[in-house]
Every structure is written in structure tokens, then in C-alpha cells.
Amino acid sequence: MSSIDAAGNTKTVIGGHKSRTSALLLLLHMRTFVALILVFTFFAIAAPNFLTTGNMLIISKHVALNAILAIGMTFVIITGGIDLSVGSIVGLCAMVAGYLVLYGIDLNFIGFGYSLQFNTIEICLIVLVVGIFIGWINGLLITKLNVAPFIATLGILYVARGAALLFSEGRTFPNLSGNPEYGSDTFRVIGSGTFIGLPVSVWIMVVVALGAAYLATRTPLGRHIYAVGGNERGAALSGVNVDRTKLFVYMFSGLCAALVGLIISSQLQASHPASGETFELNAIAAAVLGGTSMSGGRGRIAGTIVGAFVIGILADGLIMMGVSSFWQTVIKGLVIIAAVVVDQVQQKLQARVVLQQNAN
């Protein structure tokens, strides 16, 4: 903290402190990454068995779920919105996946006398479409009917969770081992398979993250997402299609949630209607920890991924050290608040440095 005080004097002393200010700025800019290294190093020393391959794999599998949700959430938050429904979409999509694996689509009731069965790829596609569809409804409520994002997605949170419970009347779909006859026995690969030594779910996270980062930085759509969050009216007057941009981010968030629903049901070989509860909060936490501004316009995918890892490692490490889960919750909250406070400090410092450069 003393270094921040030193940097506070840069207004009067320009020459000597300039490099120090920019070094501090860089450090603040990378703060989530610094936090990640600190947390990692701390547990590597303090918690036995933390640094084992097995544990690393477990952590990465946990982190992958939250990170995928947080990527979708990051886009939503950058546009100035929020998506509270992702946890429920996870639950509903898991139930849809479980149902399709176990029963297929029963066409008896409309007189066909048989039921449609699907292979793994088809099941995945259907589930993803369901997720995107729910995201689309979120988007429609927000853009066409002018419902505040918080309210619209809160409503869908309940609707989707209720639908998930209705699917099985609250029961769990067990034994999702699939049927070789239909080509759905490979369903378990999504959650428990590995590829070049890494779990498939981690690969999914990597692909989604790279795709999202590309979208954010190298496509007009990505630029529009930032513009809408920064100044919606200004963006609209510049020719940005605001409604379409918002519709996209909620659909993308729904897609991410559907992916997580697939991974969870496959990992557990069972679909439980309550799965995904409170996941939305962890996703928001990861995004905020990674530097996404809740007022919109600011955030990076890389930051969100690192944020998800900080939360994941913190949780895992504390368990390994035998810290009670109650304390874990407290610590997680404090870390999030600290992240936002540091973010404010960085913003102020950065604005000052830019003003100084302009004055020169």
C-alpha cells in the first residue's frame, strides 16, 4: 500500500516517479494475475498435496464450469446488463440432456408408435439450442419489451428452474450411460473423457475462451458490445444495432450455460433438477474479479478466466488446508470486494497518468 502513496505524489513530481507510476499501473493492470500467482504459491507451500497432478486436474475441472459461465456473463455485463438465469439454464439443460439420453423424444402420444432416439452429437446440439433459445427469450424481454435485465433474467431464473423440476417431477435422471445402439454411449466423454491428458471440459473452456476473446477484440460485433455498454445512445447514433448486440450476448450466455449443463450431467452420469443453483453468482464473481465493470463498457475474457481460477484455487486450497466452508464463503466475499476496491484505485491512477501525458 505504501507504493500507492508514493505514486500519489506523481502529480507534482513528473520526471523521477514516472517509471514507478507506470510500473505500479502495470502491476495493478495485472492484479488478477498477480493475485492468482500469490494464491497459487501460498497453497503450494501451505497445503500438502496441493501441487499434485490429480489435484490440479480436479481444480481445472471445477474451474472450467465456472469459467465457461463467466465468459458468457462477461459479455452480458460489458453491455451493461446482467444474466441471473444462467444457473437455472444449467439445470434445465442438464435435465433435457438426461431425458434425451434416457428416453429420446417419445412420439407415441401423437400416434407414431415409436420414439426418436439420438446419438451424442445430436443430443448436444439439441441441448445447446435449448440454451440459446432461453437466452434469446432473455434478450427479447430486455430489448423488445424493455424489461430491466436484472428483472427479466430473475424471472427466467425461476421459470427455467421450475421447468427443470417439472421435467422429472423433481426426481433425478440416473445412470446416463447411454445406449450403444443409438450411439449415445459416448455421452459420458464430455464430462469424464480426456484429450492429450486434459479433461474434455477443460478443452471446451479453452475453445470457448479463445473464441470469445477473438470475438471481443477482433470483430465488429465485439466492438459493438463494448460500445453499447459504454454509451448505448452514442452507439445507436453511430449506427450500432443495439438490440441485435444485446440479443447476441444473452444468447451467447445461454449457450455457455447449456455447455455447462451438458458437462455436469455427463460428469455425474445423472441429471439433477437442482444442479447449477447459485452458479450465476460465482460467474458474476469471476467476471468482476477479472476486472469487468458492472456499469458496463469494460472487461476482458482473459481477466475473467484468471478470475475464475483465483476463485477455484481459493476454494480448493482452503478445503485442503481444512478451513471450514463457512470461512471459505467469508474469504471469497472479501476477495471480491478487495478486487473492486483495487480496480477503483487503478482507474483513478490511470486517468491521472493520461491527463499528465496530454499536458506534456
Add this chain to the structure above:
Amino acid sequence: MTEAHPIGLSIRNGSKIYPGTQALKNVDFDLRMGAVNVLVGENGAGKSTLMKIIAGVEQLNGGTIELDGQQVVFTDKTDAARHGVGIVFQELNLFPNLTVAENIFVGHEKTRAGIHIDSQAQRTAAAALMKRLEQNIDPDTPLGNLRIGQQQIVEIAKALAENARILILDEPTSALSATEVEVLFRVIGDLRKQGVGIVYISHRLEELIRIGDYITVLRDGAITGSRSMQGVDIPWIVANMIGSASKEFPKTGDHQLGSEVFRVDNVCLPSPAGGYAVDHMSLSVREGEIVGLYGLMGAGRSELLECIMAQHPNSSGQIFIGGKPVKEKSVSGRIRRGLALIPEDRKRDGLVQIMTIRENLTMSSLSDFTRTFHLSLKAEAIKAAEFVKRMAIKIASLEHPVSSLSGGNQQKVVIGKALMTKPKILLMDEPSRGIDIGAKAEIFRTMRRLSADGLGILFVTSDLEEVLALSDRVLVMANGRLTGQFPAGANAADVVSAATPNLNRVETQ
């Protein structure tokens, strides 16, 4: 007449310096009690500064203020209010969710023991004020239910509730209907009889002549005319407002005007208050022509530009570019057809403040740097740098947030963004608002250069001098309608008269 109106407040040798500009230069101003003291001048002439100094919002750098012969210094607005000076700003500072009585006493509530709000006492006092102002407004009505004119009366009541003996009204009629103006004038007349000294600021010259007892004209921070209203006419006011020596504006180039490039036909926009905000407007712009659209606040000029830019889905009428009708319903579609808008409110509509200069410049032209869906950051940066050079924008780095720039440079970014879309028609809404003199001249030179290159420019302004000096043709709007059309070099008084055609509007009620 002078004996009947004692001087209540006077400023001697008053100066106010802001960083970079001198807003008031050795001003002598007398405010007479029991009379309407009219203050008039162009935007930026120093009216607002003078008014803010009287109301204690700003303090003089030099000179003195005397109140009833005693020298005073108002430290802030509350201090001035304690001395009996009240002000009603053009933008009303009211709370639509609170009642009339609550609004009147907000910030200085009548309380019992300093904790419990005495609603009954407030209600009684509010009712008494309404009676004094001869208004039939129930103190318990939520303010949001009142018409704008009534809200203005509530704002006046708020000032009177603090025992204001001096009342400053800043453009009080700009948002009022004809009937509401009459009501306001009656209230002002009553207050004058009660001995209140009123400072009245307005751009509507006929109105000033009708209501005023004394007039003070400001130009560039100095008083150019001050006298009793008897014998004052519009040419006298305009002459003092503008002066003989025109400011440094680029002279009209002698390039040839091309054929008609843009036409607006019968555009209408229904107003939420009833009637039309834009009332069957038609106009045209030729290649290389600068058309100035002059009018007072609320005349419907910005709304017209918004209709052209597809911001009002319920507007009607047609627009043509190069003779072909524009059917596109989206902003991006209209930008593609060659329209570009420089919005009036740079911060709110023109820029995304937290994004970089580069990102703001290219916001409307991203498709130029995109193949399928890949955005070439390199091509984008080259183009942005080119426009920074072309518009002479002073920046340290393209990657700095646009909010770090000065007003003038921000405006250049907005114009650069518009030009990057290669428009055929440039719509500019108050392009010189909120930027310093130097940057203004630069923006005007840019407009000249662009028109010489064949661009058609339609610009909206409330600055009389600006519209006369810059335009190849002057159009005047009032009450949503086109009320005048003048060639370059038109008589200023005629333009002003066209902008306030409602001299006799009372009779139509």
C-alpha cells in the same frame, strides 16, 4: 420612472475570469426593485455568468456587489438566498415524485424539533404561496402531474418561500405554451407590483420588449447597452447584441454550388404534449452548400435532425438523397446512404467516453476494416491516424480514452467519425457548443473546407452571428414549422423576428 424603481442591487466594475476566457469585463449593472430587468445577449456573452454571480453560484474575481447600499459577498447560493436572492434555472430543479409542497420546501423543510417534517405547516404555506401567485394548484399534487408551466410556477414559489426579494428567471418561457406564457407574465406582473426585483433572461426579443422595464445588453462579457425599455425596438437590441465588427469567421468561399443532394419532404413528428414537435417540415440542401437552421430552444430543430437520422419511429414524411427516397429504417442504413449526424450533446450522444480515441473514430466505419467477420486492427489504426492528422486533433496517443481530450478535440473526433463514413450530407447540431473560441474557428474552417469539397451541410444553431456568418442560406424554425428563409447576408432583425413569430399567439388560444 427611476424614482419609482429604487436600485436594489448593483455591481460595479465586476470581472469574472475562467481559465482561458474572461466571461465578464468591468461590468456595471443596476438591478431595480419593483421592475423587470431584462438581460439579453448571444450565447456566451456572459448573461449566465452575471446571473450566477447575482445568485451566489459564482463569485466575482474583481469588482463589488452592493445590496441596498451595503457591500456584500455571496459565498454560495444558500448565502444569496439568505439575502433574498432567488433564481429559477432554465432546467427546472424539481422532483416529479414529490408533491408540490414537498418540492417547495425541499432542502429547508419546516420541521418540529428539527426531525419531524411538519407537513401541515408546509401545506398551509404552500397554499398561501399559490394564492399569492394566483394559482389553483393543490399543494398535495405530485409535481409530475403538473404541466411544465405550472412546474415553473412551483419553482418560483420555491424561491419566494425563501423570502426572495430579487428573482432571477433564466429563459422561463422556452418550454411554455402560449397560454402558460400569459399566466407567467401575469405572475411576473403581480410580483413586480409587490416590489420584487426581477431579472429576466430570454432570447425572445418581442417578449423582452413586452415585459421589460429596463434592458441590459451584453456582448463578449461587456455591457453594450443599458437603458429603460421605453423606445427600445428589435433593431436596437440586435445591433447591440452583435455589434458592427463581426467575429473572426471564415469568409464564404466562392465555390459553385452543385445540384440538390438532399431533400426533406413534409416531415412530421407528433409531440407527446399534443400537436407537432416537427410540423410538416420541408427543406433541401445542395452539394457544397451550408444551410444554417436557426431557431430558439424548443423550435423542433434537433427533433428534425433526429427524424432524419431515424431516431423517431413514429415520425412521417420522406427524405431523399440525390433524388432517391431513403427507405432505410435503421441508423446504420441511413449512414450507408450518406447521412451523418454530429449530435448536439457530445458527451451523451456523440462519444463513448470510456473507449479509446481510435475506437470512437472508427465506430461507424468498422465494416470498412472487416473481411467476413475479421476486424483488421492494423487497417483500423492506420485510418484512425489518418483522420487524426486530417482533423488536426491534438492527442498523445490513439489508445487514450477519448474522455481525456478537451471539448474542441472531442468534437473533432465526433466529426472525424462522421466523415469516415464518407457522407454526402452532414447534419450538425450546435457544432460549436461548449468549445472555446479557437476550436470554434477551426470547426468553422473545417465546415467551409468540407463544403468546398462538395459536401452538403445542414447545421443547427441558436447563435445568430454564427448562422449569419457561416450559412449560404438561412432557414428559421419556430414551433416545429419553417418560418423563414433568407439568403446569405440577411438582416439579423428579420431572422430574429422569424424565430419568434408568436408575438400575437395569445389571441389564438
